[in-house]
Amino acid sequence: MMAIGKRLKKANGNVDRAKFYALGDAVATVKSNATAKFDETVEIAMNLGIDPRHADQQVRGMVVLPNGTGKTVRVAVFARAAKAEEAKAAGADLVGADDLAEQILAGNMDFDRCIATPDMMGVVGKLGKVLGPRGLMPNPKLGTVTPNVAEAVKAAKGGSVEFRAEKTGIVHAGVGKASFSAEALEENVKAFVAAINRAKPAGAKGTYVEKVSLSSSMGPGLKLDVQALVAALNA
Structure with missing residues (x-):
């Protein structure tokens, strides 16, 4: 525990808590602070000016990060016949129909993403709980309900990230690994922030993106310069 404490103390010493960092500087600092014995995930947190308790202020969606997440994603697909073969060819880990539903009900949940063709929702609907x-x-x-199962599987495997605002209006996501190049991480962050901007709900009033911070799994958070970040997206 002492070694972890010293590492965190050193990392905290590299961060100016009062500073709002440019994206490039933040990424460089997060990477330098990611000194754990595993490849830390680089995480983004965005505080949005919304109240998710209202139906017209929900923020939810999916974005494909240009450089992936660095995470191995296991995908289950509900499909039959030709669509099942398409899913398998695209790299799905589990493919089935009623048999797959039975596996899930029996406790086999060894997957990270679930995709279904529209005609399978009668089966999938029973698994809602x-x-x-x-x-x-x-x-x-x-x-994730689509006739284009091959495309959906490839997106899930290639780095698609689901996001959803919490009750407090905060969105969290992993946007890569500390081992990624700085350029790759910056591209992923920009893609994620752009997706959040596109998902701005009709009921959002005033400032939409209030705060953005970046950190690694075991490192301190850095506040980003929101205005500069949004300006970079529009450049």
Whole structure:
């Protein structure tokens, strides 16, 4: 524990808590502070000026990061016949119909993303109490209920990230690994922030993106210069 304490103390010493960092400087600092014995995830947190308790202020969606997440994603697909073969060819880890539903009900939840063709929702709907609490229920708004299963599987495997605002209006996500190049991380952050901007709900009033911070799994958070970040997206 002493070694962890010393490491964190050193990392905190490299961060100016009062400073609002430019994206490039923040990424460089986060990478230099990521000294754990594993490849730390680089995480973003965005405080939004919304109240998710209202239906017209929900923020939820999916974004494909240009450089992936660095995480191995296991994908389950509900499909039959030709669509099942397409899913398998695209790299799905589990493919089935009623048999897959039975596996899930029996406790086999060894997957990170669940995709279904529209005709399978009668089967999938019965799994709502199991998949829903785990955030795995297929949803057409997220592109996980689709006839284009091959495309959806490839997106999930390639680095698509689901986001959803919490009750406090904060959105969290992993945007890569500390081992990624600074350029790759910057591109991923910009893609994620752009997706959040596009998802701005009709009911959001005043300042939409209030705060943005970046950190690694075991490192301190850095506040980003929001105005500069948004300006960079529009450049």
